[in-house]
Amino acid sequence: MYVLDDLNLNIESIVMNKSANTFMELAFAEAIAAEEIGEVPVGAVVVDSLSGEVISAAGNRVEVHHDPSAHAELIAIQRASHKRMSPRLINCDLYVTLEPCPMCAQAISYARIRRLYFGALDSKGGGVESGARIFHQSSCRHKPEIYGGLCAGRSADMLRNFFQSKR
Numbered sequence: 525m526y527v528l529d530d531l532n533l534n535i536e537s538i539v540m541n542k543s544a545n546t547f548m549e550l551a552f553a554e555a556i557a558a559e560e561i562g563e564v565p566v567g568a569v570v571v572d573s574l575s576g577e578v579i580s581a582a583g584n585r586v587e588v589h590h591d592p593s594a595h596a597e598l599i600a601i602q603r604a605s606h607k608r609m610s611p612r613l614i615n616c617d618l619y620v621t622l623e624p625c626p627m628c629a630q631a632i633s634y635a636r637i638r639r640l641y642f643g644a645l646d647s648k649g650g651g652v653e654s655g656a657r658i659f660h661q662s663s664c665r666h667k668p669e670i671y672g673g674l675c676a677g678r679s680a681d682m683l684r685n686f687f688q689s690k691r
């Protein structure tokens with residue numbers, strides 16, 4: 525587990541944070557459900573950080589919806605925004621099983637997500653710490669607090685197994 529960027533946050537407190545693990549479990553459940561229908565196994569959950577309520581949860585639906593933008597994070601953000609009847613998810617946190625791609629990272633910024641928690645880094649498709657590094661661009665006007673590497677081993681194994689089984 526590592527904390528990205530210097531935010532003066534206590535790593536121990538995050539590791540000990542049981543609710544963060546619970547929300548990641550939920551995201552993994554969505555990833556597994558996505559894999560079962562032939563999607564790349566990625567899951568995402570939006571949580572109200574004040575109440576601890578899960579506002580939305582989603583897995584990838586790119587193939588099922590015939591939609592290249594139907595990533596777990598975008599679907600979860602859209603559902604949460606509809607529920608909140610606002611495009612800005614103030615005080616909301618997003619849990620994702622894998623480092624978000626540039627498209628989702630940009631949406632996370634637009635949605636004003638408070639904290640982004642994610643699993644393994646995705647050196648090929650990621651856009652947070654890999655590739656485009658969206659939150660580090662001068663055009664990025666809202667940057668969430670970022671916590672990467674939650675259940676990173678499990679997250680990386682899941683993706684590796686998926687792509688190996690497709691060969």
Ligand SMILES: [Zn+2]
Binds near residue numbers: 595597624627629
């Ligand atoms: Zn994405």
